Amino acid sequence: MPLVAILLGFVVAGVAVAITGADPIQAYLGLFQGAFTNKHAFTESLIASVPYVFLGLAVATGFRAGLFNIGADGQFYLGALGGVFVGFSIHGLPGVVHIPLAILAGIACGAVYGGLPGFLKARFGAHEVITTIMLNYIAYSLSDYLINRGPLGDPHSSAPKTPFIDPSAQLPIIFADSRLHLGLVLALLAVPLIWFLIERTTIGFRIRAVGLNPEAARSSGISVARTMVLVMAISGGLAGLAGADEVLGVSHFMPPSFSIGYGFDAIAVALLARSNPWGILPAAFLFGAMRNGAGFMQLQTQVSADMISIVQATVIMFVAAPVIVRWLLRLREVPAESLQITQPEGVGAAPKT
Amino acid sequence: MDLTVEWGQVHALLGENGAGKSTLMNVVYGLIRADSGEMRFDGAQVQVHSPQDAIGLGIGMVHQHFMLIPPLTVADNVILGQETARAAGVIDGRASRRTVRELSHRYGLQVDPDARVQDLSVGVQQRVEILKALYRGARLLILDEPTSVLTPQETEGLFQIVRGLTAEGSAVIFITHKLGEVMSVADRITVMRRGKVVASTTPAESSPADLARLMVGRPVLLRVDKGPAQPGLPLLQVDELSVLDDRRQLAVDGLSLEVRAGEILGLAGVEGNGQVELVEAIAGLRPTRSGRVTLCDREVTAASPRRRLRAGLGHIPADRHRMGVILELPISDNLVLGDFDRPPFARGIVRLLAQVRDHAAQLIKSFDVRAEGPQQVAGALSGGNQQKVVVARELSNGPRVLMAAQPTRGVDVGSIEFIHRQIVEQRDAGLAVLLVSSELDEVLSLADRVAVIYRGQIAAVLEGDEIDRDRIGLLMAGAKTDEVAATGEGG
Structure with missing residues (x-):
């Protein structure tokens, strides 16, 4: 079903391209070249996929507890702030200490920022969708302030940005003659780790039980409130890890508008993966590759890079609404319970005798 | 047909x-x-x-x-x-x-x-x-x-x-x-x-x-075989308990009751007279407004559901699908909902799934759950077998007090027989059983004492010869004890 959704996504976006008068085949050719066949294209696609892996895991983990974390983007910012601060403000540490420290700072910032809406929900019943959206804006404004006028700005630069992180905090390149950094390895490790957490630990069992049936979980003694805070902190921590990883691995500094809507794309990644950690890998790669190829496509065919947003939106719609897909494909659902009346005499009320 | x-x-x-x-x-x-x-x-x-x-x-x-x-x-x-x-x-x-x-x-x-x-x-x-x-x-x-x-x-x-x-x-x-x-x-x-x-x-x-x-489809025992109760010390005490319902109205109104070891106290009443709120308050799922709940000599009025579980409370909830089982999870997980994070089912935070499965296989056998195996999801079972899973779980925790709310609702006759027998066996083993049921027949055939609940209060507690269908019926409808005593003599 996810594959059908992706296919339909490309078809719908192709129609949109055709309506604007461009050639969808050429556009997709450009997208493919930009994502895979050009020089460095493949490694760049991998680089672009890394944040989607962490963020996809973040949103998916929330989903497993029945929580919709729309705040991954804000948590991503907080993680980047934490990572970049440790990266540029501490000097003289060896890489093996500096890098983990910066990453942990990013995770911690994201976890606190994600845990907050979890707490608000558990304590006051404030819906996480509302609070995480609002916290996104607070995160944007906070980083704007910290970087433009606050203590994290670079005094030697005319453009608003943080100072560069020390080389000791930069994630090492793992593939010669490319920008591919250690973050890919971390992403590939995070997937089985989160899978193990959810499927094989008591924490994961609590998360799943609360997500599937909070009433039953509560009546057998699982603290739903504590689980909500915990799961939102885990989710926020993963989003924060994504932010720190981007700073430490790719940009090495942080401008005020750092994310390009990663946290929202991540919702699509999680939906596409059906919240299964292993499914996050191909879903994140699809989004990373599209993101990476879109620039070249625009250069080549003048079709706006925003076209991939149409693909993403359509994919979300079809994944989130399998009913529509079934209807479109005329896949009739087999009724769960069908009554069998075998004898043709059937049911009836005979006249008075 | x-x-x-x-x-x-x-x-x-x-x-x-x-x-x-x-x-x-x-x-x-x-x-x-x-x-x-x-x-x-x-x-x-x-x-x-x-x-x-x-x-x-x-x-x-x-x-x-x-x-x-x-x-x-x-x-x-x-x-x-x-x-x-x-x-x-x-x-x-x-x-x-x-x-x-x-x-x-x-x-x-x-x-x-x-x-x-x-x-x-x-x-x-x-x-x-x-x-x-x-x-x-x-x-x-x-x-x-x-x-x-x-x-x-x-x-x-x-x-x-x-x-x-x-x-x-x-x-x-x-x-x-x-x-x-x-x-x-x-x-x-x-x-x-x-x-x-x-x-x-x-x-x-x-x-x-x-x-x-x-x-x-087979011969059924219509009566529950049980000997006389041998009640011991009170294990569950509810004193002057008041509880609000979801609309913030007083649903349980200064109610007191006591269940002793080795007896079944049946709580009879027309639905909607505070049974749900009382049960949830005793289980720790609903805050109380005033009064006390005591479990095995420990006050638990404000304790979490988990603390009550550990203090010896088993709870068969009235609404199985909402509170009893998690339909999407396998039987094995449903059987350890209260114990999944303790040995032998977990070491640290790592679950020991082999133990969970063995445990399930054992309980499936001893509670006669008709299932393909421990990994079958609970939602695939019939109502009766789902209920057996709940009963098995609550009894395997080794409770001293069993609170069974509508334990046979939506359950086939064969499973009803089995569940009733389990309840009586547990009583004989010294458990204090609080049976809450809107099926009067169930209360009459199982309970050693019958408390009738009406508008959040206990209208009367009947024992021995006082337990009489007509009398209980009148009390359920709100008649006062003395009126009922008069009619009771006549009927």
Whole structure:
């Protein structure tokens, strides 16, 4: 079903391209070249996929507890702030200490920022969708302030940005003659780790039980409130890890508008993966590759890079609404319970005798 | 399958939950489309595609859950959808009241047309539902489990109404799983099992034991074998407990009760008198306003559900799907919902799934859960087997107090037998059992003492010879203890 959704996504976006008068085949050719066949294209696609892996895991983990974390983007910012601060403000540490420290700072910032809406929900019943959206804006404004006028700005630069992180905090390149950094390895490790957490630990069992049936979980003694805070902190921590990883691995500094809507794309990644950690890998790669190829496509065919947003939106719609897909494909659902009346005499009320 | 209902008769449709009774009647009433077969009414073949078609033919249905609008009056509810209107769509209130009065007089259904439905007791609301059907010209009336919400006295009143209707020449289809009712009200009985008619008989030609055997497909023990209770020290004490319901109204009002080791205290009452709130408060799922709950000499009034579990409370919740099992999880996980993070099921934070599976395999065997194996999801089991999973889990935690709320609701007769036997065995092993049930038969056959709850208070606690169906019925309806004592002597 996810594959059908992706296919339909490309078809719908192709129609949109055709309506604007461009050639969808050429556009997709450009997208493919930009994502895979050009020089460095493949490694760049991998680089672009890394944040989607962490963020996809973040949103998916929330989903497993029945929580919709729309705040991954804000948590991503907080993680980047934490990572970049440790990266540029501490000097003289060896890489093996500096890098983990910066990453942990990013995770911690994201976890606190994600845990907050979890707490608000558990304590006051404030819906996480509302609070995480609002916290996104607070995160944007906070980083704007910290970087433009606050203590994290670079005094030697005319453009608003943080100072560069020390080389000791930069994630090492793992593939010669490319920008591919250690973050890919971390992403590939995070997937089985989160899978193990959810499927094989008591924490994961609590998360799943609360997500599937909070009433039953509560009546057998699982603290739903504590689980909500915990799961939102885990989710926020993963989003924060994504932010720190981007700073430490790719940009090495942080401008005020750092994310390009990663946290929202991540919702699509999680939906596409059906919240299964292993499914996050191909879903994140699809989004990373599209993101990476879109620039070249625009250069080549003048079709706006925003076209991939149409693909993403359509994919979300079809994944989130399998009913529509079934209807479109005329896949009739087999009724769960069908009554069998075998004898043709059937049911009836005979006249008075 | 085949079913023929004759005019002027009460036709009981008897079967366990899931036997297909309600599905069949929903076909007759046009709510579900049949895959094959035909239906004849008054000798002519008919097509019923919607309830409108059914009503047009003269078929009326009273559902298990009433379809009334509480703030409206009886008359308004009855005419709703078929109002007699004067010019410009103004409802003729006088005419509708008159019609309702005439109808209720004719069939002996005493109802005040001007009363608001929300102020009426459940038994009277049911009368309004019947009136509604009659107003729409029903000559064949389908009653779906009509007695599940009634006191014994209200049930007797309903039977009289039903007999009155058939005396007028109407036909009544009476859907039920209660054998006693069938014997006393039916003219003909059709027994269904697994979507098929297994017998068609009359009360004169059969006995409750026969019917039970037909319903279940094997001989059934109708009575629970149990010796006299040997009560010990009180293990569960509730003192002056007050609890609010979801609408923040006082649902449990200064209630006190005590359950001793080795006895079953049955809590009888019409649904909606505070049972749900009381059970949730004892389980720690609902905050209390005042009063105390003591479990095995430990005060737990403010303790978390988990602390109570550890203090020795087992809880079979009333609403199995909402609170008892997680349908999407395998049986094995459902069996350790309270224990999954403790040895032997976990080491640190890592779950030991092999132990969880072994544990499940063992309990599936000893509690006779009919399942493919420990990894089958709970949602794939029948209601009875799901309930066995809940019972197995709660008993395997080694409780000292067992609180069983509606333990056999939506459960097949075979599983009922098994669960009842488990409850009695646990009592004999020294557990204190609080049995909350709206099935009076269940309370009567299991309980050593019976407490009757009415409007959030214990109306009376009956012991030994005092335990009497009529007396309990009156107390359930709100009669005072001394009045009941007087009538009790007479009956």
